[in-house]
Amino acid sequence: MSDGFPLLQVRALTVGFGGRTVVSGVSFDVAAGERVALVGASGSGKTLTTLALLGLLPPDAVVTGSVRVERTEVVGAPERELRPLRGPVTALVPQDPGTSLNPQVRVGRQVAAPLRRTGTGRRAAAVRAGELLAEMRLPAGTDRRFPVQLSGGQRQRAALAMALAGSPRLLVADEPTSALDATAQHGVLAALGRATRERGAGLLLVTHDLAAAATTCDRVLVLDEGRLLADGPLHQVLAGHDHPAVRALVEATAALSPPALVGAR
Amino acid sequence: MSAGSRTSDVPLLAARGLTRRYRGSDAPALDGVALVVGAGRRVAVVGESGAGKSTLTRLLLGLERPDAGEVTYRGRPVHPGRPRSLHWFRRAVQVVPQDTGRSLNPRMRVGDAVAEPLRCLRVAGDHRARVAELLLAVGLDPDAATRLPHEFSGGQRQRIALARALAPRPEVLIADEPVSALDAAVRLQVVDLLREIGDAEGVALLVVSHDLGVVSALCSDVVVLAGGRVVEAGPVDRVLTDPASREARALVTAVPRLVLT
Numbered sequence: 001m002s003d004g005f006p007l008l009q010v011r012a013l014t015v016g017f018g019g020r021t022v023v024s025g026v027s028f029d030v031a032a033g034e035r036v037a038l039v040g041a042s043g044s045g046k047t048l049t050t051l052a053l054l055g056l057l058p059p060d061a062v063v064t065g066s067v068r069v070e071r072t073e074v075v076g077a078p079e080r081e082l083r084p085l086r087g088p089v090t091a092l093v094p095q096d097p098g099t100s101l102n103p104q105v106r107v108g109r110q111v112a113a114p115l116r117r118t119g120t121g122r123r124a125a126a127v128r129a130g131e132l133l134a135e136m137r138l139p140a141g142t143d144r145r146f147p148v149q150l151s152g153g154q155r156q157r158a159a160l161a162m163a164l165a166g167s168p169r170l171l172v173a174d175e176p177t178s179a180l181d182a183t184a185q186h187g188v189l190a191a192l193g194r195a196t197r198e199r200g201a202g203l204l205l206v207t208h209d210l211a212a213a214a215t216t217c218d219r220v221l222v223l224d225e226g227r228l229l230a231d232g233p234l235h236q237v238l239a240g241h242d243h244p245a246v247r248a249l250v251e252a253t254a255a256l257s258p259p260a261l262v263g264a265r
Numbered sequence: 266m267s268a269g270s271r272t273s274d275v276p277l278l279a280a281r282g283l284t285r286r287y288r289g290s291d292a293p294a295l296d297g298v299a300l301v302v303g304a305g306r307r308v309a310v311v312g313e314s315g316a317g318k319s320t321l322t323r324l325l326l327g328l329e330r331p332d333a334g335e336v337t338y339r340g341r342p343v344h345p346g347r348p349r350s351l352h353w354f355r356r357a358v359q360v361v362p363q364d365t366g367r368s369l370n371p372r373m374r375v376g377d378a379v380a381e382p383l384r385c386l387r388v389a390g391d392h393r394a395r396v397a398e399l400l401l402a403v404g405l406d407p408d409a410a411t412r413l414p415h416e417f418s419g420g421q422r423q424r425i426a427l428a429r430a431l432a433p434r435p436e437v438l439i440a441d442e443p444v445s446a447l448d449a450a451v452r453l454q455v456v457d458l459l460r461e462i463g464d465a466e467g468v469a470l471l472v473v474s475h476d477l478g479v480v481s482a483l484c485s486d487v488v489v490l491a492g493g494r495v496v497e498a499g500p501v502d503r504v505l506t507d508p509a510s511r512e513a514r515a516l517v518t519a520v521p522r523l524v525l526t
Contacts, residue, residue, distance in 0.1 A: 042448045043421060152314060181475035183313045186519035208448035211521035238523070252453040253523050256478035261517060262507040
């Protein structure tokens with residue numbers, strides 16, 4: 001926003017279940033148009049942090065602290081206050097498009113749904129859906145297909161088109177490539193980076209894959225056992241951090257990277 | 266060590282001319298594929314989704330019959346058939362599954378799960394002692410035997426699955442995306458374990474994966490599948506740094522890399 005308030009402001013966010021604290025005292029901001037990776041091992045609290053931002057935590061979660069999305073407080077807010085945020089302000093690209101897309105509805109109608117909800121006419125929404133699918137470099141005619149007729153990478157790009165349909169100012173992507181093979185991952189990451197850059201939209205990319213984070217984001221947040229260990233420019237944090245959890249993540253990524261191509265740097 | 270020579274020139278698992286078509290699909294899922302896994306070698310099969318990796322895995326495991334071609338083990342044909350008829354093959358070739366969250370029976374204690382192949386394949390000996398030895402070998406406490414799968418993390422469950430696969434003292438392990446369900450740090454631990462176990466027990470490994478990082482950390486040789494055919498094969502060091510085929514080059518260039526300076 002133009003008045004200097006960040007797109008997303010998280011302060012002392014704590015999430016627990018039945019006396020067990022899973023996210024503890026996490027604070028960070030995301031400015032408009034910023035692309036930020038949230039990384040950490042399984043169980044570090046990435047997904048719960050994300051769900052808290054979107055007001056999607058299960059009812060038995062105990063949440064304290066504050067999450068403001070364009071000044072609107074999300075923690076403790078009733079559903080009717082959260083609903084207007086979803087689509088035009090925040091949108092989620094889920095982990096597994098195999099389960100998040102409705103298998104019985106044609107792709108075009110699903111991508112158009114966020115537009116229909118905000119009052120766009122049926123024809124105009126269908127045209128816009130087609131444009132979004134084309135922007136995601138999906139073949140012509142994808143709008144008339146069912147999710148099962150698409151490959152995993154295509155489905156994820158369709159889910160991204162659907163998330164973009166409401167023109168959100170913050171796109172939240174939870175492990176959007178972990179179910180995909182390398183080539184499909186490349187396509188989805190490229191589409192995420194391109195779409196948010198061109199729109200000036202913010203991106204919060206949740207991933208355990210540092211290489212994926214590095215290709216899409218400029219800043220990184222490192223979570224470990226529910227605590228925020230590091231927050232800063234991605235290369236600076238990863239190259240310079242001396243916390244064992246950050247080092248382990250960097251070393252594992254380096255050890256499991258394929259060698260460079262002959263002739264490449 | 267058990268049966269036979271362990272030098273790399275002994276072909277153990279071999280396939281030639283493997284072809285498989287599925288009804289309702291124009292192109293064959295697999296089209297004349299040949300490969301050899303020599304004793305003690307670690308071979309990777311890589312390719313995009315839809316390249317034929319899963320079909321090849323099922324055929325190599327004798328779970329499905331090819332339309333043409335043949336799978337052999339130490340020269341002996343592997344014909345899918347009644348379970349008993351393949352006991353000899355199952356003792357020699359075991360599988361490490363992708364997702365241990367689903368592949369381990371949630372109600373079976375870990376010790377029973379690890380001993381199950383010994384019982385099913387009628388392997389002689391003290392099964393309880395063998396289970397304790399296996400759990401230790403994969404870096405778990407032998408007390409794990411009395412616990413249930415849900416009490417373990419994803420990485421630990423993958424260790425349990427590996428112990429189970431090693432139980433009948435196989436000469437070849439087939440691992441289908443063995444670490445894709447794990448995060449980076451745990452992934453590296455399991456990759457290291459697979460390599461160490463492979464060396465210590467002299468077990469050959471066939472890794473089916475789309476993860477070229479895992480392949481380069483683990484394997485000596487690689488077979489690149491595309492559209493059901495082998496488009497390139499050779500040493501990992503060469504194929505992944507200087508691929509000759511268009512398809513292999515596309516795979517290698519697609520990998521996101523972390524370059525820290």
